[in-house]
């Protein structure tokens with residue numbers, strides 16, 4: 106969104122010189138940048154440098170002659186506010202709502218319908234201090250977005266998290282916060298693994314962390330889409346402010362999907378949850394059947410328990426049928442282990458035989474790297490072509506966002522009238538299960 110107006114607030118960190126580089130890059134990309142510097146920031150960078158870099162007057166003093174209402178005017182003028190570098194002091198006073206100088210007053214007068222970005226810079230101990238962590242969490246809950254700190258040697262010589270992000274990352278964060286999707290999608294993301302009770306304290310579950318779903322949710326939120334994250338309790342939450350619900354068992358997830366989809370509200374479902382293939386029907390000990398979850402089974406009970414399992418139906422296969430939205434898109438995930446290209450193709454084809462998916466994200470356990478977001482994955486179309494090959498989760502999220510925007514589905518968009526049998530697609534579970 107070149108031409109957008111950016112209020113760039115600098116606070117007292119040695120990283121002010123790096124922020125100067127970000128100001129320069131934003132100007133080169135056609136943004137209008139107005140700078141505000143705290144008293145402490147002026148120890149690290151002068152108004153002459155800031156005005157030279159931005160081509161605009163720098164504001165520093167809330168009581169400057171002629172500038173009595175700058176703390177309101179500048180906040181209204183800006184399309185986006187960026188605090189860069191953001192010191193521990195300013196982050197903590199922002200979270201406390203203090204307005205003891207121009208920067209503080211501008212931040213308190215911030216209009217939360219517009220993006221507010223923080224690019225922190227500080228010593229690792231200041232960063233990890235509970236006061237700073239709590240303030241960051243509080244600011245995020247109000248809608249502030251964080252440009253992640255870098256990890257490495259800080260100016261004080263200590264090593265750890267707290268370095269100001271590199272200027273290109275700061276510019277990218279500004280651009281992504283200002284990006285307006287051409288079509289605002291309402292997206293339901295399922296995430297994490299189901300847990301099936303054996304007794305009151307034991308479960309059968311899987312190793313899904315929910316990292317993929319959380320990343321997808323965060324990316325779609327940052328791009329301006331409306332996201333609902335339906336995640337397993339204990340799975341990774343979203344970092345961005347996002348509507349969410351949690352589930353534990355297959356039955357919970359099944360019921361939540363029916364309830365959410367029958368509203369017809371969602372344009373797309375990204376079904377990244379790892380849904381258990383089996384639930385426990387009974388635990389048999391010495392010929393006696395115990396209902397799962399009914400109480401804690403005594404570990405000292407005679408013979409080894411035998412679990413009677415029930416195969417769960419495939420939720421994926423019925424997602425579209427449950428929705429009143431005629432053109433809802435479905436993104437499925439297929440995990441294989443050690444599959445070459447023909448085997449992967451066969452697995453995707455098999456899944457598409459029964460699942461009405463618009464895209465299938467295929468990834469293979471054996472190619473997963475060790476990095477936080479390493480997640481090599483291919484996005485397949487139902488015609489058997491690979492739409493995009495991705496190396497990691499951020500690439501996957503960006504590719505899916507683009508595909509879902511470009512591919513709005515059949516022309517017959519619209520919401521079906523409600524059915525009078527209580528829902529579009531009833532729960533897959535037999536009553537009482």
Ligand SMILES: Cc1cc2nc3c(=O)[nH]c(=O)nc-3n(C[C@H](O)[C@H](O)[C@H](O)COP(=O)(O)O)c2cc1C
Nearest residue numbers: 116117118119143145146192193194195226227228
């Ligand atoms: C050389 C030097 C470097 C500093 N660097 C940082 C820094 O990177 N991050 C930080 O939070 N505080 C840093 N400080 C401390 C802040 O400048 C100080 O807390 C100040 O009150 C911040 O005020 P402000 O947030 O209103 O700008 C530094 C201080 C000095 C003397």
